[in-house]
Amino acid sequence: MQGAIDSTPAAPGHEGAAHEEHQDLRVLGLITFLASEFLMFAGFFAVFLVFRGSHVQWPPEETEVELLLPAVNTLILVSSSWVINLGTKAIKKNDLAGMRKWFGITAAMGAVFLAGQVYEYMNLGYGLKTNLFSNCFYLTTGFHGAHVFIGLVLILGVLWRSRRANHYSDITHTGPEMAEIYWHFVDVVWIVLFSLIYLLTLI
Amino acid sequence: MAQAEVSMKPTEIQGGHGHPDKWKWYDYFTFNVDHKVIGIQYLVTSFLFYLVGGFMAVLMRTELATPDSDFLSPELYNAFLTNHGTIMIFLWIVPAAIGGFGNYLIPLMIGARDMAFPKLNALAFWLNPPAGLLLAASFFFGGGAQSGWTSYPPLSEITANLPQTLWCLALIMVGTSSILGSVNFLVTIWKMRVPSMAWDQMPLFCWAMVATSVLALFATPVLAAALILLIFDINFGTSFFKPDAGGNVVVYQHLFWFYSHPAVYLMILPIFGIMSEVIPVHARKPIFGYKAIAYSSLTICLVGLFVWVHHMFTSGTAPWMRIFFTISTLIVAVPTGIKIFSWTATLWGGKIRYTTAMLFAVGLLSMFVFGGLSGVTLGAAPFDIHVHDTYYVVGHFHYVLFGGSVFGIYAGIYHWFPKITGRMLNEPLGKVHFVLTFIGTLLTFTPMHNLGMQGMPRRVAMYDPQFADLNQLVTVGAYILAVSVIPFYFNVIWSWIKGAKAGPNPWNAMTMEWTTDSPPIIENWEVLPVLTHGPYAYGMEQADQVGPAGEPLATPRS
Numbered sequence: 001m002q003g004a005i006d007s008t009p010a011a012p013g014h015e016g017a018a019h020e021e022h023q024d025l026r027v028l029g030l031i032t033f034l035a036s037e038f039l040m041f042a043g044f045f046a047v048f049l050v051f052r053g054s055h056v057q058w059p060p061e062e063t064e065v066e067l068l069l070p071a072v073n074t075l076i077l078v079s080s081s082w083v084i085n086l087g088t089k090a091i092k093k094n095d096l097a098g099m100r101k102w103f104g105i106t107a108a109m110g111a112v113f114l115a116g117q118v119y120e121y122m123n124l125g126y127g128l129k130t131n132l133f134s135n136c137f138y139l140t141t142g143f144h145g146a147h148v149f150i151g152l153v154l155i156l157g158v159l160w161r162s163r164r165a166n167h168y169s170d171i172t173h174t175g176p177e178m179a180e181i182y183w184h185f186v187d188v189v190w191i192v193l194f195s196l197i198y199l200l201t202l203i
Numbered sequence: 204m205a206q207a208e209v210s211m212k213p214t215e216i217q218g219g220h221g222h223p224d225k226w227k228w229y230d231y232f233t234f235n236v237d238h239k240v241i242g243i244q245y246l247v248t249s250f251l252f253y254l255v256g257g258f259m260a261v262l263m264r265t266e267l268a269t270p271d272s273d274f275l276s277p278e279l280y281n282a283f284l285t286n287h288g289t290i291m292i293f294l295w296i297v298p299a300a301i302g303g304f305g306n307y308l309i310p311l312m313i314g315a316r317d318m319a320f321p322k323l324n325a326l327a328f329w330l331n332p333p334a335g336l337l338l339a340a341s342f343f344f345g346g347g348a349q350s351g352w353t354s355y356p357p358l359s360e361i362t363a364n365l366p367q368t369l370w371c372l373a374l375i376m377v378g379t380s381s382i383l384g385s386v387n388f389l390v391t392i393w394k395m396r397v398p399s400m401a402w403d404q405m406p407l408f409c410w411a412m413v414a415t416s417v418l419a420l421f422a423t424p425v426l427a428a429a430l431i432l433l434i435f436d437i438n439f440g441t442s443f444f445k446p447d448a449g450g451n452v453v454v455y456q457h458l459f460w461f462y463s464h465p466a467v468y469l470m471i472l473p474i475f476g477i478m479s480e481v482i483p484v485h486a487r488k489p490i491f492g493y494k495a496i497a498y499s500s501l502t503i504c505l506v507g508l509f510v511w512v513h514h515m516f517t518s519g520t521a522p523w524m525r526i527f528f529t530i531s532t533l534i535v536a537v538p539t540g541i542k543i544f545s546w547t548a549t550l551w552g553g554k555i556r557y558t559t560a561m562l563f564a565v566g567l568l569s570m571f572v573f574g575g576l577s578g579v580t581l582g583a584a585p586f587d588i589h590v591h592d593t594y595y596v597v598g599h600f601h602y603v604l605f606g607g608s609v610f611g612i613y614a615g616i617y618h619w620f621p622k623i624t625g626r627m628l629n630e631p632l633g634k635v636h637f638v639l640t641f642i643g644t645l646l647t648f649t650p651m652h653n654l655g656m657q658g659m660p661r662r663v664a665m666y667d668p669q670f671a672d673l674n675q676l677v678t679v680g681a682y683i684l685a686v687s688v689i690p691f692y693f694n695v696i697w698s699w700i701k702g703a704k705a706g707p708n709p710w711n712a713m714t715m716e717w718t719t720d721s722p723p724i725i726e727n728w729e730v731l732p733v734l735t736h737g738p739y740a741y742g743m744e745q746a747d748q749v750g751p752a753g754e755p756l757a758t759p760r761s
Contacts, residue, residue, distance in 0.1 A: 025319050025394055032386045036420040043428025043458055047443065050454050128441060132449040135441040139432070 030178050034185045041189050044143065045196055048136045052200070059133040063126045065198055073116040074194050077148075080109035081187045084155070088180045094170040096162060103159050103176065106183065110152045117145050137197060144186070144193055151186045154179040226725070234329060236321035239723060241328050242307025243623065246616075249299035250692075252335060256290035257685060259283040264681035270671050272664045280664040282347030282366075286338055289352050289370065292466065293377045294335050296608045300473040301381070301419070302328065304615050305388055305412050307623065311716035312406045314397030314734070316726045319390040323383050330380035337373040341366035351662055353459060356433065356444035356452050364437050371430040371437075378423045378430075378462075381469075385416035385423075397715075399734035403497075406714045406738040407490065410497040411476025414504035418465045418472070421508060426462030429455055453518050460511035468507045470604060472500055474611030475542055478564055481618045482546050483739045484712040485561035486553030490739040492545040499538035506535050516584045517591045525584040532582030539575055543568065558710075559633030563614035566641050570606025574599060577652065592662075595655025601648040605684075613640070613691070620698070621705030625721040628702060632694045639687035646680030714738040 052058045059065065084106040090098030121138070128138045158179045161167050168176060231240055231247075263283050266274040275283065306324065310317055318324045341347045348370035350359035359367050392409050433455065435441040442448030444455045475496075483490045490496065512520060512528040520528075546568060555561065577599040581587050590596065613636075620628045650673040655661075659670045666674070708717040716723075718732050 025390055028394065029320055029323070029386050029390045032389055032420065033382065036382050036386070036424050038424075039421055040424035040428045043425040043461075044432075047428070047432065047454055047458070050451065051449070054451065055449065128439060132442055135435070135443060139435060139441070143431075 026174055027177060027181065030181055034182070038185070038189065041140070041143070041192070044136075044140045045192065048140065048196060051132055051136060055132070059137075059201055060131055063124075063130055063134050063137075065137065065201055066120060066124060067198060067202075069116055069120050070194065070198050073113050073120075074190065076109050076116075077113045077187055077190055080106045080113075081184055083109065084180045084183050088173065088176045091168050091173045091176050092170050096168065099168065099176060100159060100162055103155055103162075103179075107152060107155045107159065110148055110155065110183075114145060114148055114152070117141065117148075140193055140197065144189055147186050147189065151179070151183050154182055225722075234325050236317070236325050237725060238306045238310050238318045238321065238324060239623075239727075241324050242303050242305075244328050245298050245302035245306060245331070246304075246623075248332060248335075249295050249303060252290050252294040253299075254688070254692075255335075256287050256295055257688065259287040259290070261681060261685045263287065264678040266664055267666070267674050268678040270666050270668045270674075275664065277664055278346050278349060278363075281349035281351075281362075281662075282342065284662060285348045285351055285354075285370070286342075289338060289348075289374070290335070291604070292352065292470065293374060294331065294338075296470045296604065296612070297377070297381065297466070298331055299612050300470060300477075300608060300615075301412070301415055302331075302384055304408070304473060304477060304612075304619070305384070305415075308619065308716060309388060309391055309409060309412060310395070311622075311719070311723060311727060312409055312714055312738075313392060313395060313400060314715050314728075314732050315391060315395040316728070316731070318387050319395055320387050324387050327380045327383040327387070330376045330383075334373040334376040334380075337369045337376070341369040341373075344369070353456075353463070354433065355459075356436065356455050357446075359433060360437055360444065368434055368437055371434050375427050375430055378427050381419045382423050385419040388412050388416040389420070397731055397734060403494065404734060404737055407479035407493065407496050407500075408473075408476035411472045411479070411500050414500040415469055415472045418504045418507060419469055422462040422465035422469075425458055429458035429462070432458075453515070456515050456518055457511070460514045461508075464511040464514060465507050467600075467603075468503055470608045471611075472503065474567070474608050474615075475500060477611045477615040477618070478542075478546060478567060480712075480714065481560050481564045481614050482549050483741060484618070484710050485556045485558055485564070486550050487556070487741050488549055488553040488739075489737075489741055490545065491548035491551075492541070493737075493739065495541050496545050499541045502538040503535060506531060506538070510535060510582075513582055513584075513587065516587045529582060529584045533579060536575065536579050536582075543572060543575075558617065559628070559630055559637055560614045560617035562634065562637045563610050563617060563640075566637065567607060567610040567614065570602060570610060570644065574602030574606055577602060590655050592660055593655035594651040594659045594661055597661045598648050598651030598655060601651065602644075605648065606644050610640070610644075613637075616695070618710070619716075620695070621709045622716055622721050622723070624699050624702070625705055626698050626702030627705050627709060628698045629694050632690050636687060636690045636694065639683060639690070643680050643684035643687050647677055647684055648680070650674075650676050650680075713740050 083102050087099045087102030087106065090096075090102060126134050128134060158168075158175050161175060226235070226237065226240055231243060235241065235244075262275060263280065266272065266280055272280070306318065306328075309315075338347075345363045345366045347363070348354065348359075348366045349362045350367065354367065354370065392405070392413055396405065432441070432443045436444050436450075442450045444450045444452050446452060479490060479496055510528055510532045512524055513532045516525055516528075546564075550565075577595070581590070581596065581599055617628055617633055620626070654670055654673050654677075657670065659666055659674075705721045707719065707721050709721075710717070713736060715732055715734070715738070719728050
């Protein structure tokens with residue numbers, strides 16, 4: 001049946017692009033999936049907003065959030081989105097060393113973000129069970145942190161695989177591309193989360 | 204365009220040129236990436252869960268045959284009630300209609316060799332059996348989840364905690380399965396149609412699956428969010444849904460129904476797709492209103508996301524919200540009515556063959572009109588407040604789910620069984636099955652409306668003796684339904700082994716899946732087909748020159 005594939009009517013201009021076409025499908029699949037996953041965070045955000053709207057004092061006095069560290073963290077995460085983009089740009093120009101450099105920096109920035117989050121958790125002085133606000137706070141930021149961790153694993157996986165000869169090139173770069181898209185997703189969710197949970201407390 | 208290179212994948216896994224023509228029996232019990240194997244895996248497991256859920260229903264109806272609680276303990280009754288609903292929705296109708304038919308038919312209907320992501324597809328299926336095992340296990344650790352399939356807090360937080368957690372995890376698993384499946388369906392339909400097939404030449408089942416997938420993608424993660432919060436409330440001491448600590452139980456209802464109302468359309472949209480395939484084939488007529496049916500699926504998908512509050516009219520919902528959600532709910536009846544009209548118009552003047560598939564399709568039409576109309580009455584807030592949480596609601600949703608979804612699955616099985624197995628189902632036995640199912644459905648679910656109007660509450664094991672007569676009638680109907688599956692299961696097993704050979708196209712259908720062998724070879728076609736006529740071009744002079752609704756095509760695209 002393998003031979004039969006060759007005889008399939010193909011659209012003109014696509015004969016040589018066969019491999020890349022397949023990779024596009026994976027990117028499309030990832031974007032579709034992330035659109036869905038965004039809705040899960042939307043559910044958490046909706047819950048947060050409902051509770052915020054129905055409580056006079058929000059966040060309650062003893063559970064206010066720290067602002068400086070998360071702001072720095074935000075800066076790191078948001079700029080890492082730009083760094084990872086430099087990485088995929090590099091591989092699209094066949095610059096493997098450049099890709100590994102930028103992806104390495106992104107991974108380091110992601111790790112710093114996670115470490116910062118853990119430090120924040122340890123120094124806030126209240127836990128998951130303290131009150132409704134802390135419930136919401138730890139659940140949303142925790143779930144986001146888990147997603148950052150998955151993104152980190154993806155980036156490290158790309159770096160690990162990039163040691164193979166000719167694994168990534170200007171034609172085959174779906175892996176780095178998907179890691180980048182996932183990283184942007186994590187970033188976008190964080191921007192919404194940061195605005196809702198941290199910035200809105202200022203108002 | 205993409206099908207050639209994507210199809211290489213399963214071939215490679217099977218060892219390139221050396222792969223077999225047919226799968227061995229044990230391939231169906233392993234992590235297989237062929238969409239046809241996965242489709243059959245979905246169908247067979249869901250039909251097994253159908254028996255489990257049905258068994259629970261029969262036990263509950265036995266309990267309800269008398270007003271007293273003398274057959275099941277209250278805890279066991281509640282556990283059966285919860286798990287009957289959960290299994291029937293999440294492990295029977297959804298996997299059968301979406302996973303089973305969707306996986307089996309979509310690549311065949313659009314001329315692809317497999318789904319876009321075969322491994323992801325297999326993973327999506329293999330999330331289902333463990334979910335079923337979690338539900339089964341919950342019976343041995345604390346007597347099963349007992350708070351109804353909706354699991355509203357605070358009830359779900361104060362009854363049997365461990366089984367409730369297992370229940371939540373099971374639902375998250377089937378939800379993940381459904382999201383992964385939807386990603387696969389959407390990308391496959393979007394990118395992997397044969398180059399000659401334009402969007403408007405695609406079979407209507409695929410259109411229905413597009414709408415279903417979009418709905419599943421947007422609604423399911425919200426349920427996951429609700430269940431995660433519930434798990435944290437039960438196990439980790441948070442208080443999202445604990446009013447005494449500032450939480451809010453109605454928030455759970457919003458999140459739950461934001462998924463679970465669209466889930467109703469997840470269970471019926473694929474069935475609408477099956478109807479749109481079965482009716483034209485057996486009426487030998489082009490489908491009436493191809494575009495109307497396709498677009499109405501998308502309309503249902505869109506409007507269906509904005510009606511969830513009609514489940515919560517009695518939860519302290521503000522009057523302005525009741526008005527908004529009453530109107531949006533009633534609007535859903537319009538695209539549904541368009542479909543019903545189109546099918547009826549397709550039947551009109553057709554050379555109808557009264558095959559079992561057609562009988563179930565027509566049976567569905569009658570049942571669904573009734574169930575749909577009782578849905579319209581429930582969509583109106585004033586009436587809903589009157590019959591809320593009574594057997595009227597139970598009657599309504601069983602009419603649409605049994606008379607709709609289950610009839611549709613049966614119609615689909617009778618229609619595509621020759622394609623799936625290469626053998627015909629026994630028609631006389633099928634007709635016995637249809638008659639028993641039809642009578643059983645009428646007898647079981649019609650009196651429930653009367654019971655509800657008279658005020659019998661749902662979810663109870665004991666009731667006032669004044670409801671005894673009608674309840675006995677319902678129980679008799681339930682027994683008939685239980686008996687009705689016997690000829691069906693016998694028919695399927697016997698015909699699969701010994702049935703008459705079907706040949707590639709026993710119904711003389713026009714859609715693409717009938718252009719390959721029955722059962723299809725491993726990569727579906729030796730040479731991928733080229734679209735020469737629309738999927739419903741019946742009775743045309745030059746069948747190869749017409750579009751889906753029978754209109755001539757300017758030039759066949761190839």
